[in-house]
Amino acid sequence: MSQLNFDQARHNMIEQQIRPWEVLDPRVLEVMALVPREAFVDPAYATLALADVELPIGHGERMMPPRLEGRLLQALDLRPGDRVLEIGTGSGFLTACLAALGGRVTSVEQHADLSEAAAARLAALEIPNVELAVGDAAAGWEAGAPFDAIAVTGSLPLIPDTLRRQLKEGGRLFAVVGSGPVMEGTLVTRTGAGSWSTVSLLDTWLAPLTAPRTSAFVL
Template sequence: MDYALARLNMVESQIRTNKVTDPDLIAAFESVPRELFVPKGKRGIAYTDEALEIGEGRYMLEPMVLARLLQAAMPGPADVALDLACGTGYATALLSRLASTVVGVDDAGELVEQGNGILSGLEIDNAALVKGALTAGYRKQAPYNVILVNGAVETLPDELFAQLAEGGRLVTIEGGTAVGPGQAVLYEKLAGRIGRRILFDAGTPMLAGFRREPGFVF
């Protein structure tokens, strides 16, 4: 399979046609080999326009959804970024092309180990993956200018917002069920307060640990 051609087709048909215009972001999608971050048996479908299961309950976001989330997050060359539920680190690799430093966090230890090997093979030296609880973020490198949550959530812990820098942006997908999509959202910290803006409709599998606790019902 011609992966370079598949990657170009992904960019031209899935990303450019869906309101993604940032040239640096587009260049990152053109340069990072997505097929390396999926199981070998799934490399032939690495560039399909759907969320792709990669093992241990992790999914790579649909390329269009990931591109629009990253564009909304506006990572810059001086920024520090956190990639939560990073899996094998595809989004981490993309962010490494756009930000100064990137930390990927996942509690799926085997995927983290695989991902660090892939990043090393690509000679990416400003990003690393670590094993840890998703809801805890990664305080050691905080505060972050950008936080990407790779998956759908029902609620976000205060700990993540505490790790946002002033002016920092957090992007994720909220909600979504089998009968309807969720919403891609942007949170931004300004003057110590957290604002929220809905970006577009999107759906992807829910992340364990980010479900809302059921309320008491009489």
């Protein structure tokens, strides 16, 4: 696909996939138009990088479709300097978008080879403000906590209390919650030392994150 075709495909992605899913924040639309999604996929899938599909990235993992990435980014409402935890680095595309919105991103991936590939892509594009780690952050990540925002890139049956408690007051967490076939895109905001608000933003579906190793679950 020529660069011109990629540009047209990117325009179509914004106008036909992301905007119709009620992603209207101009900062989010700009970032998703500028970060080259095709640079974060296997070359064999480059022509599908901007399509409304979940592309495989290895280990049975898949990239979120662009429309869901847009809703996540809009819900977190990042501001420059926000400290962000991303649970599941995957391809690194969402990591790049979080950083481009001004976040200082700690991104944790369970699979070392996926983390290494994402690191190479981010370095090639000179994406700043990103620290990558390998491990299981499904129940939280102490290093760098508390966070202004937490992005969970795989679905959870419920949101663990340990994860909510790693938000700063005013901090936001986006996760897809449920067991299918219909799940909820959920925004949790920490409103006080021991209080949180939870809002269901949309019905969707997302492949599960590895189950958190904790018994303290809340919705």
